Amino acid sequence: MDANQFREAAHAAIEEIIQYYDTLPSRQVVSSVSPGYLKPLLPEAPPTTGEAWPAIQADIERVIQPGLTHWQHPNFMAFFPANSSYPGLLGELYSAAFTAPAFNWLCSPAVTELETVVLDWVCGMIGLPDVFLSKGEGGGVIQGSASEAIVTVMVAARERVLNRMTERYEDEKSRDDAKDAMRVKLVSLGSDQAHSSTQKGAIIAGTKFRKITARREDDFGLRSADLRRELERCKSDGLIPYYLTVTLGTTSTCAVDYFEEIAEVIQDYPDLWVHVDAAYAGAALVCPEYQHLTKSFDKFNSFDFNMHKWLLTNFDASCLFIKKRSDLTSALSITPSYLRNSFSDSGLVTDYRDWQIPLGRRFRSLKIWFVLRSYGISGLQAHIRGHIKLGELFHSLMLTRPDLFDVLSKPAFALTVITIKPSTSGEALDRARRLSAASKSDPSHERYLNDFSLDATAHALVDANKLTKEVYELINTRGEIFLTSGVIGGAYAIRVVSATPTAEEKYVRRAFEILVETTKEVLKKGTNRVDGAKEENGGKVVYGA
């Protein structure tokens, strides 16, 4: 493909992308292909001689489009959003053009230096404490994902505690033996609402992991008393707690841990690394009305949020800030002779490879730079506030139908979490949920339904769970809107978050209608099916209404 062919191909691609975005609302949000759909559409092997662009491009519509789930679609209300934007696209384009694995400064100084500058910009913009700026001992680095950021800081935390606790040994052999003895006692912590990537990170880092229950009465935020109890339990079990994830905006309900309380507790645990996972909700910090949340972050060691979720920067752009960058580099730095150069040796430059797991890295700061400049801070604030308002609207619509819906937790950061109400009274349901939450830390839905010993109140919860699951599955099968579910404190719940760049009030109102219609339909069917249900379950399951 020469320059002229590229120009022509790129123009055609840009038209197709514009057309894709313009026609998004008319497409079905979730792909409806069956597993294995794609293989039969393609030959068994790549061609021997090259093909011209038009033949390749034609396959985007024929092969790829049917298998896309449209994350920018206004009816995408599942998971958390993954906002894209035109300026972000241009950033990717230039990044690809300037391809470099950029593992050290000299590989392309602009890659390193722009990253430092834009992350300082972001640090200021979201109101993080100055300790996370590059001018002191801290700094920011772009990671591929919040989960990658978590493994990275866990490894740094692990090496920090092992080094600190073995400082007193003078010879290497004794120090290594002491580290081995300690290594297997290391335990990482997170609330049962923290994202699963903490647990996965603990596996990768080869350390233990313990969950701390966050309670519904605390809006699923982790509190100091529970943290302190677990820390003490670890100690009495002979373990060394070395790492804790606290969360600003949990996946299930956008809960916020009690940062100020936690900051108090950890003063007694100087070897505990505290990482703030703000993967989604961190974007809201661009609005001053949320920045009070960062007040105690200077007591913590690291903070990460994904601009690729809610801040118009296409995937990937996870912004990790660290209070003491030497904690990262002393854990992850290895410099063989072929990576040495006078700039790196001088200490005047940053080699971001020592701030991350992989060696090579892309020029990801370009897209962040373009997005920040194209929207400006006020544009980003308007983007966030628009979605918050849509979330409030959705919540208020839910409240108009207390006969059908329960709102499970305080709506937060545009996310509303609901359950479907069976005929049983809400009070009984609440009791059942608390009972369930207390007795099981994180039951999967199926296990829960199978194992739960049915008493009068729990019975109601089982009904609500089955009912909520049925409504949820029917809505997603039909595919007009795309939602996700979760099991939260024993309750099967539906999460609704409308925060794509194309989100609008009319789509939120329509989602509400769909929920109402589908719930009524399922309830009606449930009534019709009471006899069948009775036969299957010994008469214990009634969809009611």
Added chain:
Amino acid sequence: MDANQFREAAHAAIEEIIQYYDTLPSRQVVSSVSPGYLKPLLPEAPPTTGEAWPAIQADIERVIQPGLTHWQHPNFMAFFPANSSYPGLLGELYSAAFTAPAFNWLCSPAVTELETVVLDWVCGMIGLPDVFLSKGEGGGVIQGSASEAIVTVMVAARERVLNRMTERYEDEKSRDDAKDAMRVKLVSLGSDQAHSSTQKGAIIAGTKFRKITARREDDFGLRSADLRRELERCKSDGLIPYYLTVTLGTTSTCAVDYFEEIAEVIQDYPDLWVHVDAAYAGAALVCPEYQHLTKSFDKFNSFDFNMHKWLLTNFDASCLFIKKRSDLTSALSITPSYLRNSFSDSGLVTDYRDWQIPLGRRFRSLKIWFVLRSYGISGLQAHIRGHIKLGELFHSLMLTRPDLFDVLSKPAFALTVITIKPSTSGEALDRARRLSAASKSDPSHERYLNDFSLDATAHALVDANKLTKEVYELINTRGEIFLTSGVIGGAYAIRVVSATPTAEEKYVRRAFEILVETTKEVLKKGTNRVDGAKEENGGKVVYGA
């Protein structure tokens, strides 16, 4: 930025990119900015209100271009290449447009299914054994980098050995205790020529690491006798070897380990996971004349090479193939309720998040698909063979000046590694290098120069090292061509690899001229400086000639 503004901006960006590629040869290959150049060129914070595209785009030339090192430049002969191509760019563009974190199949089925198909294509194209195809128990997955692939398989290997060796324990507590006892005994291995990412991977996985010497007389390839000796040593030290990196094309000299011999040895070590790191040279397997190298790979557990190095796919596209995918998924799979769905539960689909460290992932298979189709297999073969030929040309030019250059190792995969010859006879130098290689496993250059006890032959080596370093640094400082150096078996050496898409014979000839001219200049200066050198070094250092 609306659709019209995007069209206009994208067209302007494309013109700038075309112009960038067209004018590459006239730019200086390595950036000559000083550390910290960029910050003063930008404001202290992002703008409050958004800026229009022309203002942003203008800063590419003003702010970014001066800080770029041009990896597509014909005079880029450093590290290994990071090939970009126009079809690859278009792949990135669509990937950004279809942004999805794609952590499971349903997130966007096309992302998963295209990846499976193109990696099966690649598997066949490079002549890997069928065990790495998705139709059996294996399969391919795109990682961000070869180093990330290494950590990923190390974690899988670690969990595999821990699970296997503790199977006999029935209760979880006993099993966990046994794992703890075993964990600190685990040791990973690689030759002293293996890339440093194995050592870094061992840190991340929290296990020990030992290097095995690869000898110059074996062209720096790892042999079975040395491997077996180290494996036995580990056992007698009470350690459990669980992982080994073997290399197809080492970073320093493109050495190839003795795969068939190694495949024999590991039959006695069924718990040892063997990973083939073919990060750069794996691309050559697209040519049938190299495919004999893969003959014993069915005895190994995983294989990885970077299409983003030498195969025209812009960074990142690291292709990892695994013989038994359940080894990865059983180590890395964690499925909380919010990630469950009927497709994933059915087992009919692949959730690549369980094949990697991060949760989210980009649509990277698009660019591989575009590249394979645009070039065709024959186009990729021509690309590789062209560079191999340039490498042979460069080597033959080196041989015309035995008075100035020594070729350190057999030229391979377009890479030639040379040292500069001082006046001392080549025979003495050879002796000195062997002596040094035997006495030190991997001395850094500075340490080497400081510590090396100078005897008659070693003396010559120190001269050659200082001389080679001076020539190397002078060439890179002047910046017409960009080379890298390394310390290999005690020798400071210059690596020359001309494998960018723009590489041509005239640039290789010019690089040869520059090496000749600079060497002569330094030798001349050395003669003039003999007195100074004598004063500084007690008369021991003479540049000679």
